[in-house]
Amino acid sequence: MKLKAFSISLLFNLVILSGLQAQERISSTINSNWLFLKGDTTKKSPENNWTTISLPHTWNAQDVMDEVPGYYRGDGWYRKTIYIPAGYKEKEVYLFFEGAGQVTEVFVNGKPVGRHVGGYTAFSFPVSSYLHYASEGNAANQILVKVNNSHNENIPPLSADFTFYGGLYRDVYLKAISKVHFDADNNASSGVFITTPVVNANNASVNIKGAFMNGSDSKRNIVVSQKIYDASGKLFAEQKNVFKTNPGQKLDFVQDIKNIRGQHLWSVEDPYLYRIVSTIADAATNQKLDEVSNPLGFRWFVFDADKGFFLNGKHVKLIGASRHQDYKGLGNALPDAMHVQDVELLKQMGGNFLRIAHYPQDPTVLETCDRLGILTSVETPIVNRITETEEFSDNAKHMHLEMIRQNYNHPSLIMWTYMNEVLLSPRYDRGSEKQEPYFKAVSKLAQELEDLTRKEDTIRYTMIPNHGAWEIYNRVGLTKIPKLVGWNLYLGWYGGGLEDFGKFLDQHHKELPDKPLLVTEYGSDADNRLHSFSPVRFDKTVEYTTNFHQVYLKEMMNRPFVAAAIIWNLAEFNSEQRTETTPHINAKGLLTWDRNPKDAYRFYQANLLQSPYIQIGSKEWKVRTGFANSETNLICTQPVIVFSNQKMISLKLNGKEIGTAETVQGIARFDVPFVNGINHLLAVATENGTEITDQADINFNMLTQNLRNKTLPFTEMNISLGDKRFFYDEKTGQTWIPEQEYKQGSWGYTGGQVYITKGSTRTAYGTTKDIMGTDLDPVYQTQRTGIEQFRFDVPDGDYEITLLFAEMLSPSRGNDLPNNLGFGPAPEEFKERSFNVSMNGQELLTGFNNTEYLEPSRAVSTKHRVSVNNNEGITVDFKALKGETILNGIQLRKIR
Numbered sequence: 001m002k003l004k005a006f007s008i009s010l011l012f013n014l015v016i017l018s019g020l021q022a023q024e025r026i027s028s029t030i031n032s033n034w035l036f037l038k039g040d041t042t043k044k045s046p047e048n049n050w051t052t053i054s055l056p057h058t059w060n061a062q063d064v065m066d067e068v069p070g071y072y073r074g075d076g077w078y079r080k081t082i083y084i085p086a087g088y089k090e091k092e093v094y095l096f097f098e099g100a101g102q103v104t105e106v107f108v109n110g111k112p113v114g115r116h117v118g119g120y121t122a123f124s125f126p127v128s129s130y131l132h133y134a135s136e137g138n139a140a141n142q143i144l145v146k147v148n149n150s151h152n153e154n155i156p157p158l159s160a161d162f163t164f165y166g167g168l169y170r171d172v173y174l175k176a177i178s179k180v181h182f183d184a185d186n187n188a189s190s191g192v193f194i195t196t197p198v199v200n201a202n203n204a205s206v207n208i209k210g211a212f213m214n215g216s217d218s219k220r221n222i223v224v225s226q227k228i229y230d231a232s233g234k235l236f237a238e239q240k241n242v243f244k245t246n247p248g249q250k251l252d253f254v255q256d257i258k259n260i261r262g263q264h265l266w267s268v269e270d271p272y273l274y275r276i277v278s279t280i281a282d283a284a285t286n287q288k289l290d291e292v293s294n295p296l297g298f299r300w301f302v303f304d305a306d307k308g309f310f311l312n313g314k315h316v317k318l319i320g321a322s323r324h325q326d327y328k329g330l331g332n333a334l335p336d337a338m339h340v341q342d343v344e345l346l347k348q349m350g351g352n353f354l355r356i357a358h359y360p361q362d363p364t365v366l367e368t369c370d371r372l373g374i375l376t377s378v379e380t381p382i383v384n385r386i387t388e389t390e391e392f393s394d395n396a397k398h399m400h401l402e403m404i405r406q407n408y409n410h411p412s413l414i415m416w417t418y419m420n421e422v423l424l425s426p427r428y429d430r431g432s433e434k435q436e437p438y439f440k441a442v443s444k445l446a447q448e449l450e451d452l453t454r455k456e457d458t459i460r461y462t463m464i465p466n467h468g469a470w471e472i473y474n475r476v477g478l479t480k481i482p483k484l485v486g487w488n489l490y491l492g493w494y495g496g497g498l499e500d501f502g503k504f505l506d507q508h509h510k511e512l513p514d515k516p517l518l519v520t521e522y523g524s525d526a527d528n529r530l531h532s533f534s535p536v537r538f539d540k541t542v543e544y545t546t547n548f549h550q551v552y553l554k555e556m557m558n559r560p561f562v563a564a565a566i567i568w569n570l571a572e573f574n575s576e577q578r579t580e581t582t583p584h585i586n587a588k589g590l591l592t593w594d595r596n597p598k599d600a601y602r603f604y605q606a607n608l609l610q611s612p613y614i615q616i617g618s619k620e621w622k623v624r625t626g627f628a629n630s631e632t633n634l635i636c637t638q639p640v641i642v643f644s645n646q647k648m649i650s651l652k653l654n655g656k657e658i659g660t661a662e663t664v665q666g667i668a669r670f671d672v673p674f675v676n677g678i679n680h681l682l683a684v685a686t687e688n689g690t691e692i693t694d695q696a697d698i699n700f701n702m703l704t705q706n707l708r709n710k711t712l713p714f715t716e717m718n719i720s721l722g723d724k725r726f727f728y729d730e731k732t733g734q735t736w737i738p739e740q741e742y743k744q745g746s747w748g749y750t751g752g753q754v755y756i757t758k759g760s761t762r763t764a765y766g767t768t769k770d771i772m773g774t775d776l777d778p779v780y781q782t783q784r785t786g787i788e789q790f791r792f793d794v795p796d797g798d799y800e801i802t803l804l805f806a807e808m809l810s811p812s813r814g815n816d817l818p819n820n821l822g823f824g825p826a827p828e829e830f831k832e833r834s835f836n837v838s839m840n841g842q843e844l845l846t847g848f849n850n851t852e853y854l855e856p857s858r859a860v861s862t863k864h865r866v867s868v869n870n871n872e873g874i875t876v877d878f879k880a881l882k883g884e885t886i887l888n889g890i891q892l893r894k895i896r
Contacts, residue, residue, distance in 0.1 A: 025177040025290055027096075030082060030143075031055035034168075037077045050079070058101070058167035060149075061331035064576040065584050067772045071163065071576050078145040078168055086135035091176040092215060093131060094184060096124040098170035098363065100147050101332075102155060107144040117155055117395055119164065120359035120381055121402040122188040124175070154391040156399070157381040159425060160358065161586060162324055163574045169333040170362055179215035180222065180280055181290040183250065186211070189405040190292045192278045195459055199300040201313070204260040206237070206296070211252045212280055214245040221245075221283035226255055228296060229275045230264070236274060242283055265312050266297030266411050268352045271373030273297055273411070295370050297411025303461060303484060303516035305509075309563040311375070317557070318375060318564035319608060320346060320353030321590060322521065324573035325361045328593040331574070336364040343368040345591065346570055349601055350608025355520060355566045357465075358383050358420045360403045369412035377463065378407055379417035380449075384425045388441045393448070400449050404456045415461040418449050421488060423476060424467050439476045446481050465520040468495075468504065479512055486520030488568070492537060492548055493524040494762065502555040509561050518564035519556060523588035524548045526598050527581045528620055530778055531726040533639060538764045540581045540778070541725055542618060545588075546599045546641075550665055553607065567604075571595055579770035581778045596620070599643070606643040606666030612687040614649065616696045617641040617667075621728050624674065625701045625718075625735040634712055635673040636702055642668045646685035646692070654680050676702035676712065701735070705746045708795045708871075716893040717747070717792075722754040722765055722782040729776065736779055736889070742791050751788030752885070755808060758828050767808050774859035779889045780806040786884045793873040798896050801874065802863045803837065804889035805848075810856035830856075833883030839866055839876050847881065865895070 035050040038059050057078075063071045084093070095106060095113070102119030105112065109132065114125035132138045149166030157164070177184060183191035192210040199205075208226050222245055228237040239257045264272040274296040280289045301311045309318050323342055326332040339362045346354055354374050356365060359381040369376045380400045386392060400418060407413060422442055428434040446464065453462050465486035466473045479485050487508065492498035501522075508517050524537075526545035535544035549567075556562045572582070572589035585593060590601040602615045617640065626636035642649050642661075649668035650660040654675070661668040672681070679698045684691055707714045718736040720727055727736040742748035757767045766782035774780055783806070809830045834849035844864055854860060868874060874892070878885035 024288060025175060025181070025292075027173050027175045029055075029171050030080065030174050031171060034078050034080045038072065038075070039077075040075055055172055056167075056169045056333035056335070058165045058169045058331040058333040060163065060165045060167070061329065061333065064163050064165075064331065064574050067770070069577075073150045073164065073166065074148060076147045076149075076166055078143075078147070080143045082141050082143060082174065083139040084131050084133050084141055085139070086133050088128075088131070088176050089133045089135065090179070091128070092126060092179060092181065092184065093128045094124045094173075094175040094177070095127050095143070096122065096173040096175050096188065097168070098122050098172070099360075100145075100168050100170070101149045101164065101166045103148045103150075103152070105146040107146075109142055110144075118399045118402070119149065120361070121399055122170075122363075122406055123402075124184065124188045126185070153387045154389055154395060156386070156392070156396050157358070157383040158385055158387065160381075160383040161575045161578070162358070163326070163331075163576045165326070165332040167331075167333060169331070171336075178280075178289040180220060180282075181213055181215070182278065182280065182292055183211040183213060187402045187405045189408065190294060192276075192292055192294060192409070193405070194276055194294055194296060194409045195457075196296075196298060196300075197459070198258075199263075199265075199298050201265075202261065204263045204298050206257040206260065206276070207254070208239075208257075208276065208278065209252070209254045210278070211250055212243075212290070213250045214247060217247050219244070219246055222289075223279075223281045223283050223286075224253055224255065225279045225281065226257065227277045227279070228257065229277065231273060263298040266299040266373075267312055267314075268316060268373040268375065271297070271371060271412075273370060294409040295367070295411060296409075297370065299411060301414055303563055305512075305514050305516045306561050308516075308560050315560075316352065318353040318518070318566070319604070320351035320355065320374070320564075321349075321567040321570035322355040322357040323361070323365075323570045324357070326574050326593075327595075334362070336362065339364040340368045341595070342570060343372060343374060345595065346374060347372045349590070349604050350610075351604070353377075353564060353566060354570075355379075355417075360407065363406075366407055366410045366412060370410050374412055375414050376410070376412045377415040377417050378403055378413060379420060379465075382419045382422060382445075384421055385427060386422065386442055386445060388427075388438060393445050396445060397448060397452055400452060401456070404453065408457065413460065415463050415484065416453050416457065417463040417465060417482075417486070418453075419446055419478070420465045421467040422446075422464070422478070423469060423472050443477045443481070446478055450481050463518065463520075470504070470507065474511075479515060483516075484518055484563075485512060485515045486518045486564075486566075488521035489519055490522065490524070492551065498548065498551045501552060502559075505555065505559055505562060509559075516563050517561060518566065519552075519562060520564070520566050521568035522552050522565070523568040523600075525580065525582075525587040526600060527587055527778065528592055528596070528598055529728045529730065530581065531618065531621060531728070532724060534724070536724075536764050538762050539725055540587065542599050546603055546617075546667075549600050549603055550667075553604075554665065567600075580768045581781065583770040583777060599641075602643040603666060606645050606663070609645055612646060612685070612690075612692045614642065614644040614646060614683055614685050614692050614694045616681055616683050616694050617643055619696045620730075621698070621726075621735075623699045623701065623728060623733045623735050625703065625726070625737055626674065628702055628704045628712065629673075631704060631706055631709055632711075634702060634704075635675055636700065637671050637673050640670050640672045640681065642670070642683045642694075644668060644683070644685055646687060648685065650684045652682040652684065655682075674698070674700040674702070676700060699733075705743070707747060707793055708745075714794055714894055716891070718889070718891045720779045720782055720889050721749065721784040721787070721887050723779075724765070725778070727776075727778045731775070739784065742789070745793050747792045749784055749787055749790050749887075752784045752786035755783035755785050755886075757808070769808065769810075769857045771806050772855075772858040776804075776859070776889075779804060780859050783808060783886055783888045785886050786880075787878050787887050788885070789878065790876045790887065790890055791873060792892055794868060794892070794894070796868050796871065797894055798865065798867050799874065800863060800865050800893045800895055801839065801876070802861055802889075802891040803844075803876070803887065804891075805854060805860045805862075805886060806858065806888050807833075807850045807854040807856050807886075809850070831883050833886070834881040835883075835885040836879045836881065837876065838879070839864060840868075840872060840874060849882070
């Protein structure tokens with residue numbers, strides 16, 4: 001491949017140290033000022049098509065959120081010029097990539113230097129022989145990287161409920177190391193592997209193994225030393241050995257530091273870290289040649305099928321969450337600080353476990369877990385199904401090996417996992433001749449991954465997370481192969497009822513008595529804008545999700561044999577094919593996509609934190625709407641909950657105490673008499689004589705059922721038809737209220753029925769389709785069909801009325817999601833509809849139909865003005881010409 005010189009380059013000039021330090025390794029990012037081109041460079045690609053970017057970078061940050069189905073999966077090209085100092089000619093130089101999605105080819109000065117398969121593990125290539133050095137007169141070197149995130153049946157993951165971003169989305173390093181160095185060609189690992197085969201309260205031992213390379217041209221006597229430093233930097237223990245090496249020889253080593261006493265244990269409450277500094281030196285000159293540092297934590301752990309998990313001999317209930325690596329507006333191209341922030345948010349919740357799912361993530365994540373005392377698991381991205389080819393198996397096993405060797409030395413890591421919900425979307429028809437051999441292939445690959453893991457690591461546990469199909473996982477044998485069994489359970493959400501959750505746990509304990517049980521996923525969607533005082537399954541309200549977590553946590557806490565409660569998910573994440581009230585987002589997160597807390601997060605804080613805690617629930621619902629209790633008593637009583645780990649909570653409204661309540665499972669409940677305007681809430685608890693408080697200001701827009709009430713004049717109403725929820729639009733500060741049937745002297749609809757998608761098992765009402773052209777999906781996704789009239793008995797004046805429509809029927813079928821939902825309903829029969837809409841006798845819409853005006857799944861709104869005189873109020877009539885009439889929402893605002 002012949003490449004011309006490019007105009008944009010970055011002077012990469014590192015200081016070459018002298019003396020003894022000259023041989024030590026140098027590692028620096030080269031993230032700045034790359035050029036990027038999306039597409040095929042074999043086609044005409046003018047220079048101005050390349051754009052300047054810095055790493056980390058993904059080309060899918062925006063298109064995964066647009067209204068065009070799908071996102072770009074193809075080639076992306078990155079190029080950069082670097083300048084290599086003359087001194088590097090005496091070193092080994094590597095290009096090191098922390099991760100790229102998902103097939104990467106690297107070229108240096110027009111020559112291919114390596115190819116890597118897999119989107120979530122690190123990789124590196126030696127490039128010394130491809131470089132130009134300053135001493136040669138031309139130190140400029142052109143780096144060209146091709147990345148491709150296309151679907152490939154031989155590369156896991158094949159399908160999943162998350163987005164497969166493309167790009168150089170993690171850091172890229174240039175590394176220069178001595179000719180004599182720790183193995184730099186061992187799956188992008190440090191080349192040093194540390195275990196603690198003996199740890200107890202009295203003593204410990206440390207085993208260090210690895211390899212080093214004598215890349216020099218002479219025989220060398222090499223000293224390999226291991227020094228353990230405590231957290232204060234004091235030398236704690238040491239081991240040295242001398243090895244004789246020949247030129248070009250790679251030599252394995254094993255070193256043991258035994259009979260260690262006085263060790264400070266690593267724990268969740270006290271994550272004390274030591275450092276092991278591994279050094280290579282020349283025995284004759286004592287010159288340091290190479291050095292790497294790894295974390296060390298002294299701890300021991302065990303899972304028991306009856307009693308759960310124990311760390312350092314102490315029972316610990318593992319409670320935490322899984323985590324995806326993307327963020328609003330950034331895709332998966334996050335700076336290190338944002339990875340750190342997520343682990344800190346888990347710690348601030350009171351969690352002690354992070355399931356790093358469904359793939360290895362940025363190295364900063366495990367480093368932070370080590371530091372903060374968060375126990376972890378890491379898994380390879382074999383999700384939903386496999387391909388029965390040797391290439392797929394080889395890729396899966398190589399990814400697994402890379403994951404283990406790259407993350408081996410983290411004390412927070414206690415288990416390796418693989419094959420998440422691998423039987424969720426099996427190939428071939430159920431009961432067909434091909435399906436049983438397919439299941440055997442799945443089992444065979446699982447056993448091979450298990451064997452590989454136990455060969456690599458004899459101390460940590462292994463686990464397969466299964467979806468809740470009890471019979472099939474046991475029949476295929478996936479509950480027998482790993483040391484631990486994980487269940488991703490959504491009873492009370494995707495299937496079954498909340499009451500079935502405990503029964504499932506008991507079934508496992510009875511039928512698999514020797515297998516420790518972890519609940520590796522559970523949760524329900526919560527759109528932070530949706531609320532209900534009578535929540536039901538699939539309504540996507542904050543309140544239903546809080547109830548869901550109450551039930552699940554109680555059932556798991558009551559069963560010691562449940563070792564882990566791992567919430568799905570720490571934060572919302574992108575799943576491009578999803579629709580629902582938050583299109584392209586899986587909304588099960590305890591935090592929003594931009595990391596704002598939901599009530600479920602507060603619920604866990606109230607139940608897990610040891611320090612005094614109090615928070616008023618649903619603080620994001622800053623503007624509420626409701627109806628006065630009566631025409632003369634202009635207050636509206638609505639529920640407010642307070643989350644706290646204190647026993648008794650008092651609540652004040654505008655300085656006056658309205659009650660005291662006892663917390664039950666971290667929740668105190670109050671009926672609050674809101675007044676029109678600003679309502680200042682103050683929650684108070686007392687801890688050892690000291691008050692802890694939280695406050696919230698809620699702007700309440702009071703309404704009366706009598707819209708002609710002179711004491712409280714009408715201003716506006718926003719009504720969601722076919723709906724039972726409140727919807728708070730953060731952008732406008734408006735709250736939409738549920739519909740009601742018309743009553744004389746008030747307001748409401750006449751005729752029709754609530755629209756429910758036929759055949760759907762995952763909607764309480766309305767549809768889950770993505771409604772195009774709006775951010776008000778929850779309003780447009782619900783509907784009253786066959787409506788005859790909508791009336792407002794308002795006083796005389798000038799008004800603005802807005803009618804909202806969306807055609808739910810479509811001849812096409814949406815995506816079936818591989819996320820425990822099963823298959824979506826078949827498309828409803830598309831029927832033409834046409835109707836007229838008039839207001840107070842004046843026709844507004846004539847022949848309004850779904851063949852011209854109403855496109856399937858697209859928002860349509862029409863705004864009109866009307867003058868009301870002689871107490872006639874406002875009457876909107878709907879007259880069907882063909883098919884049924886529809887209305888999704890209606891807004892009324894008084895102008896004067």
